[in-house]
Amino acid sequence: xxxxxxxxTHLIKTRxxxxxxxCSSQSGHNTVSWYQQALGQGPQFIFQYYRExxxxxxxxxxxxxxxxxxxxxxxxxxxxLELDDSALYLCASTPGGGLGNSPLHFGNGTRxxxx
Amino acid sequence: xxxxxQTQPGMFVQEKEAVTLDCTYDTSDPSYGLFWYKQPxxxxxxxxxxxxxxxxxxxxxxxxxxxxxxxxxxxxxVISASQLGDSAMYFCAMRGIRSNDYxxxxxxxxxxxxxx
Numbered sequence: 001x002x003x004x005x006x007x008x009t010h011l012i013k014t015r016x017x018x019x020x021x022x023c024s025s026q027s028g029h030n031t032v033s034w035y036q037q038a039l040g041q042g043p044q045f046i047f048q049y050y051r052e053x054x055x056x057x058x059x060x061x062x063x064x065x066x067x068x069x070x071x072x073x074x075x076x077x078x079x080x081l082e083l084d085d086s087a088l089y090l091c092a093s094t095p096g097g098g099l100g101n102s103p104l105h106f107g108n109g110t111r112x113x114x115x
Numbered sequence: 116x117x118x119x120x121q122t123q124p125g126m127f128v129q130e131k132e133a134v135t136l137d138c139t140y141d142t143s144d145p146s147y148g149l150f151w152y153k154q155p156x157x158x159x160x161x162x163x164x165x166x167x168x169x170x171x172x173x174x175x176x177x178x179x180x181x182x183x184x185x186x187x188x189x190x191x192x193v194i195s196a197s198q199l200g201d202s203a204m205y206f207c208a209m210r211g212i213r214s215n216d217y218x219x220x221x222x223x224x225x226x227x228x229x230x231x
Contacts, residue, residue, distance in 0.1 A: 033217070042119075042206055042221030043160070056217035088158055101148050101167055101212070104219060106160035 002027050004107035006091050012113045013081050021076040021110045023091030030095060032074040033104065034066060037088040049074055078112075086114045117142045119207050119222035127228050128197045135182070136192040136225050138207035146212040149190040150219065151181065154204040163205075166190055167212070197229045 005024045013019050025032050031050045035043035045058035049068035063079040072093070078085055088111050092104035118141045128134040140149065151163040166174045166181045174181045182191040190209075194201055204226050208219040 035219075040223075042208075042223050043219075045218035045220075048217045058218060090158075090160060092160070101165055103150060103162040103165060104160075105162065106152075109158040111158070 004091055004093050004105055006089075006107035006110050008110060009108065010111045010113075012115065015081055015083060015114055017081050018077065018079045019081060019112065021078075021089050021091075021112070023074045023076070023093075023107060025072045025074070025091075025093035026105050028095055029093035029105070030072050031093060032068055032072060033092050033094075034074070034076045035090040035092065036060075036085075037090055037109070039087070043090055046076070081114045083114050086112060088112075117144070117147075117209055117211065117220040119209055119220055121207055121222035121225050123225045124223075125226040125228070127230060128194075128201075130199060130229055130231050131196055133193060133195045134197055134227060136194070136205050136207075136227070138190045138192065138222060140188050140190065140207070140209050142188075142209065142211065144211035144213065148210050148212055149181070149183070150208045150210070151179070151190075151192045152206045152208060152221075153201075154206060154224070156203070160206070164192070194227075197227075199229050199231060202227060202229045 033048035034046040037043040048056040052068045068074045088109045090109045092106045094102045120139045147168045149166045153161045164176045180193045204224045206224045208221045
């Protein structure tokens with residue numbers, strides 16, 4: 001069984017640029033969510049995709065956007081990068097819509113540095 | 116709104132001993148789930164254990180057990196027989212169990228260092 005995979009593992013961007021992070025969900029999981037984890041803090045929910053539609057969003061501005069594809073893989077796009085966007089971005093997948101007692105299965109994350 | 120509080124920024128434990136990680140929470144949801152995750156330096160969040168708010172018994176998974184005290188709104192994680200590989204950051208998280216409640220709310224985490 002293949003787990004959640006994310007690419008790239010590390011990325012350095014300049015303020016104002018755009019970035020796309022990628023995630024392949026665990027086999028059999030139709031729900032993908034994205035979290036931002038600043039250094040020394042717990043992860044913060046960005047949004048969740050279920051069957052190719054966004055069905056939940058945290059307190060992040062519209063320049064954070066995403067997609068989910070028919071194979072349930074997902075992208076996180078961030079426009080107009082700011083220094084505070086520097087963080088570890090975690091992708092997680094789960095079966096069944098991401099509700100109730102379904103644990104999230106996380107990837108290793110993408111470390112984004114904005115200079 | 117949900118809030119998770121982990122008051123221990125860091126803890127040291129001797130190999131083979133037990134350690135308890137504190138977690139308190141606040142929520143207005145009548146039904147909710149509590150999760151513990153381990154994050155090694157590699158960055159991956161590893162699911163450890165789950166406790167539902169209406170579960171009658173405390174959850175256990177191998178060396179991990181959850182001391183759930185609903186009235187006190189606490190869900191402490193106990194790691195027994197600590198191993199060097201247990202050195203990591205540990206996060207407590209919760210989610211309401213409703214049809215439109217998706218996000219996990221995490222605490223700030225506790226760093227555990229196991230000494231040989």
